[in-house]
Amino acid sequence: MEYVKGKPYFCYCDGKIKxxxxxxxxxxxxxxxxxxxxxGAIANYYLSKDFNVVLVDKGRLGMSCTACATALLEYQLDDFAEDLLKHMTEGEIVLAYKMGIDAKGKINNFIKTQGNYCNFALRxxxxxxNSFFSIKSIKKEYEFRIKNGFNCKIFDSNNSPFTFPLKCGIYAENGGGEFNPYLFTKQMIENSKNQNSIFENTNIVQLIKNDHGYIxxxxxxxxxxxxxxxxATGFNWEVLGIDDLCERFITYSIVTSPLKDFTWFNKALIHDVExxxxxxxxxxxxxxxxxxxDTIFKEKPINENVSNKKYDKLEKDLFRLFPEIEGETKIEYKFCGCFGSTPNNLGLIGESKIDDDILLFISCGANGIINAMAGVDVIKxxxxxxxxxxxxLFSP
Ligand SMILES: Cc1cc2nc3c(=O)[nH]c(=O)nc-3n(C[C@H](O)[C@H](O)[C@H](O)COP(=O)(O)OP(=O)(O)OC[C@H]3O[C@@H](n4cnc5c(N)ncnc54)[C@H](O)[C@@H]3O)c2cc1C
Known part of the structure; x- marks a missing residue:
């Protein structure tokens, strides 16, 4: 548990992975x-349809960074298109946005065939x-999306359906989805074809090259x-003996107690750009x-004093956004975990530089889950x- 800390809400819900x-x-x-x-669960589910696949985890399945993910499933990336142009062409950015929409559709199809046991919902x-300095960038991003056929609208302080203060924002009706990431992992694992080839508490400590591949x-x-x-070891690359595949950050989360009759416009997935x-x-x-x-990930285990300060800051911010719930709710879960970031916000998915027979499946960015859903086709x-x-786009 060196890459996560605290009490991740998602693995305390009903249903444990067998x-x-x-x-x-x-x-x-x-x-x-x-x-x-x-x-690993996504790769295992799709690849075991066509190949003889073994999946191993050194601990319990789904209990590391996966259990911490807020699981906002969005087509938009961490950075604005205007910033991504430093790393991708305009055509590639449009391809990446479309990939996000398709990956959300792929999750929807999985749920339609296997049933919704992970609280999946389109959002x-x-x-x-809420800053004057970012208005121009938001408007440019909006124009980029409209020009390239992505359906969205812009709200400002005059027409916003949200109660909190804002200068402007992009609202995409079909922009996202959500689920419980731990329960989705459970569904992927337990519905995969290779049930007798999944092993927990099996730590791979060495990879030895031979004539047929690896031992x-x-x-x-x-x-x-x-x-x-x-x-698919997340942000722990000890098995490769490498510590610098991409930049790593810690991101912090708090979860309130249940609130009666409180929600906001269409239960949208909300981000600010501060x-x-x-x-x-x-x-x-x-x-x-x-x-x-977020802070830069530089020490294991994660520093508890820093985490506690971040949880306090988040709590104050939340009640500043929604003063009407202060006193009505308390914070019941606090947790944080590591995630990776690449310049184009996608992942490190493909043949590694180490050897063609070692492929990386490391989804990065705030959109890691969507990137993994799309990335599994890349691997295949x-x-x-x-x-x-x-x-x-995904090449490591
Ligand atoms: C607080 C937080 C919020 C996030 N929010 C979002 C979000 O809203 N949307 C989104 O898409 N993404 C989000 N993410 C990112 C998302 O969590 C990651 O993209 C995703 O969890 C990565 O999954 P993973 O399977 O690669 O890593 P992990 O869940 O860390 O799994 C890696 C597994 O590899 C195993 N392992 C490591 N080394 C070995 C070894 N040598 N032998 C055997 N097993 C090994 C570990 O035990 C572990 O179970 C968030 C992340 C955090 C921390």
Missing amino acids: QYRYLDKDIKCEILIIGGGID PTFLYT AVANFGEKIYCEKVII SPYHYLRTLPDGRIIYGGE DILLRKNNPLIP
Whole structure:
């Protein structure tokens, strides 16, 4: 638990991922996925349809950064299109936004076929500022989206349906979705085809190259012989002996007690664009989850004093936004975790620089989950040697 701290709300809800056994003998497979958080679970669900896949996690499935994710599922990225132009062409940015919309559709399809056991709901998104300095950027972003066919509208202090103060913001009716990330991981894992090839409490401590691919050695000496290794270890890269794949941050969250009859316009997923930024959404049991205040990740375990200061700051901010709930609710969950960031806000998904047989599946940014849903097709197409225009965007 070096990459998370506190009491993550999502894994205290009803329903635990069933317990899988640990590896106690040598085995063989085509693809070994190391890491059973939401990324490993997504990769395992889709890839086990076509390949012989083994999934291992050193602890319990879904209990690391996955359990902390606020799970705002949005097509917009962390940065504005005007800033992303430093790292992508305009066409690539449009492709990345469309990818986000398609990935949300893919989650919707999964839920339609497997049932909704993770509180999935489609939601609008609202990206706003209350600062004069950001009005121009918000308006430019709005124009970029309209020019490229993304349906959205702009609200300002004269026509805003939200009660909190704002200068202007972009509202996208079909911009997002939400779910419980831990329960979604449970659904992905428990509905995957390879139930006998999933192992918990199996820490991969060494990767040895051989003529057929790799031998992955687990902590008690058992070996997994595989052709390809997929690294889905989140923001812990110890198995590769590397510590600098991308920038890492800590983001902090608080969750209120359930509120009666309190919500806001269409239960939109809300972000501000301040520095540091904040994000919030409603939860199905009437709570609010509010997060942000990111800091650079530089020490393990995460510093408790810093976290406590951040939770206090978030609490004050939340009651400043919604003074009507102060005294009506208290903060019941506080937690934080690590996430990675890349210049183009996507992920490190594809063949690694270390070796072609080691693929990275590390979803980054505030949109990590959406990136993983899209990224699994990238991995599949790489394995099948097919072209996919997203391969260069995700390339590690
Ligand atoms: C507070 C917070 C809020 C967030 N909000 C959002 C959001 O609103 N929307 C969004 O899309 N994303 C959000 N994210 C990001 C999201 O959480 C991540 O993109 C996602 O959880 C990454 O999942 P993962 O499976 O890669 O990592 P993890 O959940 O960390 O899983 C990695 C797994 O690998 C295992 N592992 C590591 N090393 C080994 C090894 N050697 N052998 C075996 N197993 C190993 C670990 O035990 C762990 O279970 C947020 C993150 C945080 C922290």
